[in-house]
Amino acid sequence: xxxxxxxxxxxxxxxxxxxxxxxxxxxxxxxxxxxxxxxxxxxxxxxxxxxxxxxxxxxxxxxxxxxxxxxxxxxxxxxxxxxxxxxxxxxxxxxxxxxxxxxxxxxxxxxx
Amino acid sequence: xxxxxxxxxxxxxxxxxxxxxxxxxxxxxxxxxxxxxxxxxxxxxxxxxxxxxxxxxxxxxxxxxxxxxxxxxxxxxxxxxxxxxxxxxxxxxxxxxxxxxxxxxxxxxxxxxxxxxxxxxxxxxxxxxxxxxxxxxxxxxxxxxxxxxxxxxxxxxxxxxxxxxxxxxxxxxxxxxxxxxxxxxxxxxxxxxxxxxxxxxxxxxxxxxxxxxxxxxxxxxxxxxxxxxxxxxxxxxxxxxxxxxxxxxxxxxxxxxxxxxxxxxxxxxxxxxxxxxxxxxxxxxxxxxx
Numbered sequence: 001x002x003x004x005x006x007x008x009x010x011x012x013x014x015x016x017x018x019x020x021x022x023x024x025x026x027x028x029x030x031x032x033x034x035x036x037x038x039x040x041x042x043x044x045x046x047x048x049x050x051x052x053x054x055x056x057x058x059x060x061x062x063x064x065x066x067x068x069x070x071x072x073x074x075x076x077x078x079x080x081x082x083x084x085x086x087x088x089x090x091x092x093x094x095x096x097x098x099x100x101x102x103x104x105x106x107x108x109x110x111x112x
Numbered sequence: 113x114x115x116x117x118x119x120x121x122x123x124x125x126x127x128x129x130x131x132x133x134x135x136x137x138x139x140x141x142x143x144x145x146x147x148x149x150x151x152x153x154x155x156x157x158x159x160x161x162x163x164x165x166x167x168x169x170x171x172x173x174x175x176x177x178x179x180x181x182x183x184x185x186x187x188x189x190x191x192x193x194x195x196x197x198x199x200x201x202x203x204x205x206x207x208x209x210x211x212x213x214x215x216x217x218x219x220x221x222x223x224x225x226x227x228x229x230x231x232x233x234x235x236x237x238x239x240x241x242x243x244x245x246x247x248x249x250x251x252x253x254x255x256x257x258x259x260x261x262x263x264x265x266x267x268x269x270x271x272x273x274x275x276x277x278x279x280x281x282x283x284x285x286x287x288x289x290x291x292x293x294x295x296x297x298x299x300x301x302x303x304x305x306x307x308x309x310x311x312x313x314x315x316x317x318x319x320x321x322x323x324x325x326x327x328x329x330x331x332x333x334x335x336x337x338x339x340x341x342x343x344x345x346x347x348x349x350x351x352x353x354x355x356x357x358x359x360x361x362x363x364x365x366x367x368x369x370x371x372x373x374x375x376x377x378x379x380x381x382x383x384x385x386x387x388x389x390x391x392x393x394x395x396x397x398x399x400x401x402x
Contacts, residue, residue, distance in 0.1 A: 027391060027394045029396055037211045038211075039213070040210060043213075074396065078355075
C-alpha cells in the first residue's frame with residue numbers, strides 16, 4: 001500500500017515583489033491508480049485518484065482543476081499567479097475516495 | 113558460448129542491438145551440479161540454453177538465478193524448473209511490464225516472441241530462495257555470491273558474483289551501450305549499484321545485453337557518466353523552471369513501437385529522472401507507489 005499519500009508541497013519563488021507574475025509549482029503524493037492495472041496475483045487495483053484541486057489566495061478561490069485518472073502518480077501542477085497582495089495561498093486536493101489534502105504557503109513581498 | 117573461467121560460461125545473445133537484442137545468460141558448472149544465470153525470453157529459447165548447457169555437462173541443474181523480473185530474462189524459467197532447478201530471485205517482481213497483471217504481460221510478450229516460442233509457458237520467477245540483501249551459495253567447492261542492488265534497473269535486481277574467478281553477471285545494471293534503463297528502478301540506486309561493481313573489481317563483467325566489454329571498469333564509467341550527466345541536466349532544468357517538454361527537446365524522439373531502442377531508452381530515462389528531480393526540488397520525500 002502506498003505510503004505518504006497526501007504529502008504535498010507548494011513552491012513559489014524565494015523573492016516576490018508586489019505585482020510580480022509568479023509561477024507556482026505544487027506536488028502531491030498520490031498513487032493515481034487508473035483502475036486498469038492488476039497486482040501480480042491478477043487482482044484488479046481499483047481506481048483511486050485525485051479528481052479536484054482548489055486554489056485559494058487570501059480566501060478567494062482563484063482556480064479549480066478537474067482531474068481524471070489519466071494523470072501520473074505524484075502529480076505536479078503549475079500555474080501563474082499575479083502576486084498583488086500578501087496573503088496565504090492554499091491548495092486542496094480531493095480524491096475519489098473522499099481524501100482531502102491541504103497545503104499552504106504565505107505569499108509575502110521581499111524588498112526589491 | 114564463451115568460457116570466462118574454468119567451468120564458467122556466458123551464453124551471449126545479440127551484439128550491437130542494445131537492450132532490444134536477445135539477452136545474455138550464463139552458467140557455472142560444479143561437481144555437485146549447475147547454476148544457471150537468467151533464463152532467456154521464452155520456453156523455446158530456454159530449451160536452447162538448456163541444450164547448450166547439456167553440450168558441456170550432464171550434471172543436474174540445481175539453481176536458476178534471475179537477475180530481475182523482466183520477461184526477456186525470465187520467461188524461459190519454467191524450462192529450468194521442470195529440469196529440477198530451484199529459483200533464486202528477488203521477491204519483488206514488480207515491473208512496468210507486469211502492471212496490467214500476469215495474463216496481460218504474457219499476452220503482450222507473445223506479440224514480441226511469437227506464440228510458438230511461448231508453448232509450455234508458465235510463470236516460474238517466484239523465488240524458492242529469495243534474496244533481498246546478499247546471499248552466498250556454496251556448491252561443489254564454488255562460492256557464488258548473490259547481491260541485491262535494486263531498485264536500480266528494477267526493484268528486483270540481483271547480480272551474481274564469483275569472487276574466486278572475479279566474474280560478475282551484472283544483469284541489466286550494465287548494457288553494452290552504457291544506457292541502462294531506470295524507468296522501473298531509479299537513477300540514485302543505479303549509481304550505487306555501479307559503485308558496487310567498481311568495488312568488486314571484476315575481471316569480466318557480463319552485461320544483461322550485448323558484448324562483454326574488454327574493460328569492465330570502462331563500461332561502468334560510461335554508464336555512470338551517462339546517468340550523472342542526465343541527472344545534472346534534469347536537475348538544472350527543474351531548478352530553472354524549464355518544463356519537461358522543453359527539457360527533453362534536445363533528445364531525439366522515442367522510436368514508435370520500440371520501447372527499449374536507444375532513443376526510447378534515453379527519452380524514457382530522461383522523463384523519469386526529470387520527475388524524480390522535480391520531487392527532490394519540491395522536497396517531497398517518498399514515492400507513493402513504492
